[in-house]
Amino acid sequence: MDVVSFWTLAWTSDDPVAVRQVLAPDAEIEWNLDAPVDDEELVQVQHRIAAFADTVTVVGQTRADDGAALVYELTAPFGTARMVEFLTVGGGRITEVRQVYDVTATDRFFPGLYEN
Secondary structure, eight states, rough: OOOOHHHHHHTTOHHHHHHOOOEEEEEEEEEEESEEEHHHHHHHHHHHHHHOOOOEEEEEEEEEEEEEEEEEEEEEETTTEEEEEEEEEEEEEEEEEEEEHHHHHHHHHHHHHOOO
């Protein structure tokens, strides 16, 4: 299994140990949520999504040798939000994560997702 597939399976199946295994310790992480982001907050938010969502589905992807762009549908009990994730891979690990959320839908269907 390649690094991107392993990453996607790890976080969507709520396996933070596997997420940390593939995430480089010095990975650069950015997102468009209001909360500041570091690796710990990223893992916590991914856990909340995986635990709360009915399904998390990759509905689109573009792959390259050094990473991927993925489009996810996050289906919650009351609706669906989308998130786009840009991953960079180096040395067999995820070295950069950029996530862009549909913030309006995320706030509506995943209330309190990124509150500390």
